[in-house]
Amino acid sequence: MKRAIFRQHGDPAKVIEIIEEDDPTPGPFEVRVRNQVMTINPADLLSIEGRYGAEPITLPATPGVGAYGIVDAVGEGVTRLSIGDAVLPVGGGFWADTLILHERMAPKAPAGADPEQAALMRANPGTAHLVLTDIVDLQPGDWVVQNAANSNVGRMVIRFARERGLHTVNIVRRADVAEALTADGADAVIVDEGQDLAAAIAAAADAAPKLALDAVGGTATRALGGALADRGTVVAYGLLSGQPNEMDARDVVFRDVRLQGFWLFDWYRTATPDKMRELHAFLEAKLAEGVLQTDVDARYPLDQIKEAVAHAARGGRNGKILLKGDHNA
Structure with a gap:
């Protein structure tokens, strides 16, 4: 072998x-x-x-x-x-x-x-599904913002959000991926060119997002936190920058914006057998439907x-x- x-x-x-x-x-x-x-x-x-x-x-x-x-x-x-x-x-x-x-x-x-x-089927789609369902109580019409939106997790987030009636603002570094993300169901795509991302997110969404998904870390976390509604949550699930997550104290102290981590391996360590079966049944169904392509x-x-x-x-x-x-x- x-x-x-x-x-x-x-x-x-x-x-x-x-x-x-x-x-x-x-x-x-x-x-x-x-x-x-x-x-x-x-x-x-x-x-x-x-x-x-x-x-x-x-x-x-x-x-x-x-x-x-x-x-x-x-x-x-x-x-x-x-x-x-x-x-x-x-x-x-x-x-x-x-x-x-x-x-x-x-x-x-x-x-x-x-x-x-x-x-x-399991790793990226599983992460995408769980960060949308297990952390913040989201209702149809709510907004979610994410960076690294062209990653496999990001694209699955867009597809799952669309099916649930959620709206997404998606931050990328390349303009050429916008068309594919829009086809997936993205409501807005922002190309990060060093602008004020919190302002760009506010302009793209008709309501402040309740949930932000951060795969980058560093100052990217701060930008997402600044764009959230009061008592919103930033979920850090990756660290592509290799830098510690940063949050603005004004958002944390005065607006109760929270930073929470998510790691699929840890979820599997603590989930009940029923929860695991529920996740796998969902992923198998979406695979059969072609959603996970x-x-x-x-x-x-x-x-x-x-x-x-x-x-x-x-x-x-x-x-x-x-x-x-x-x-x-």
């Missing part, structure tokens, strides 16, 4: 490497999964760089939180899965062509789903991991970068 590892933090394209190991054998209640698709997310790159919030981690480490694979061996006592079943692994360390998982960590993929879209910019075999992470780190992309396993049918 092959898997990607990094032995030290640094530039992903420089520190990531592929190692080969003997094929593992599943133990009791375990299954062996041959990955066909693995996803690359910003959090993976930040983790390799040592800039992700979950640090410190034990090195060497294997990144990756999204995958689609096929069960090709089962251990004693496995009852829920059979050889040939398609699964969506839960957990991490998935940049490998072969995994050993407890059967409860290998839920079946939706029947007939496209492997690439299924691999992308995600653009893919390029695909690389696992052996070309350095090229893949370098591509994923570049600006100007119009879709996800995927890794492909050696066991594709």
